[in-house]
Amino acid sequence: MSKSQDKSRTKQPETRRFSRRTILVIGVVIVVCIAVIGGVVLLKEGPVGQPLPTVNQTGSATDAFNTASALYSQSVDLANAGNYKTALDDADKALAQNVSSLTPLIQANRAGILVAMGQYVDAITAADAAIGVEGNLTTTHAIAWYNKANALAALGRTAEANAAYSNASALDPTLKHP
Numbered sequence: 001m002s003k004s005q006d007k008s009r010t011k012q013p014e015t016r017r018f019s020r021r022t023i024l025v026i027g028v029v030i031v032v033c034i035a036v037i038g039g040v041v042l043l044k045e046g047p048v049g050q051p052l053p054t055v056n057q058t059g060s061a062t063d064a065f066n067t068a069s070a071l072y073s074q075s076v077d078l079a080n081a082g083n084y085k086t087a088l089d090d091a092d093k094a095l096a097q098n099v100s101s102l103t104p105l106i107q108a109n110r111a112g113i114l115v116a117m118g119q120y121v122d123a124i125t126a127a128d129a130a131i132g133v134e135g136n137l138t139t140t141h142a143i144a145w146y147n148k149a150n151a152l153a154a155l156g157r158t159a160e161a162n163a164a165y166s167n168a169s170a171l172d173p174t175l176k177h178p
Contacts, residue, residue: 061099068097072106079109084117104133104140111147115154123151142171149177 071094078087091110095103107130114123127148131141149164165177 064097065099065102068094068099068102068106071097072102072109075106075113076109079113079116084113088113088117104130104135104137104144108140108144108147111144111151115147115150118154120151120154124148127151138171142168142175145171146175153178 071090075087075090075094078084078090088110091106091113094106095110107126111123111127111130114120114126127144130137130144131148133140145164145168149161149168152158152161152164162177165175168175169177
């Protein structure tokens with residue numbers, strides 16, 4: 001046996017391979033962490049390149065932002081508890097604060113609330129308002145597309161709903177077509 005054959009027979013060190021499931025789980029954890037960090041930054045600083053919050057009638061831009069943030073958070077909690085009417089009222093009050101950096105987030109949430117209330121046309125309008133805001137709003141846009149898809153599906157507009165579900169999944173792979 002020659003030395004070259006002997007070298008080819010020497011055992012190569014094994015490389016460790018991760019399963020697809022492990023990689024997928026790691027990817028989902030990373031995406032969720034990025035979304036949480038992005039949400040915190042968005043709530044504290046607003047999206048990059050967006051105008052500063054406008055001043056409301058009663059106080060400063062900071063007051064408007066804090067009020068809108070609190071109302072938005074309360075709206076989400078109420079919607080999660082199934083209290084859609086009050087959740088929608090709080091979301092509308094948050095929008096009335098005229099904090100442009102929070103508007104897409106509030107509108108995406110409103111779209112989901114409106115779908116739950118069976119107000120599908122209004123849900124599509126709210127989702128479109130969120131989707132129409134430019135900027136690095138991937139998670140917000142994904143949620144808005146998903147809520148719009150649910151409204152379109154409820155209206156029997158299947159082809160449009162499928163396209164909207166595809167847009168949502170492209171932005172956030174965890175949002176799957178039901």
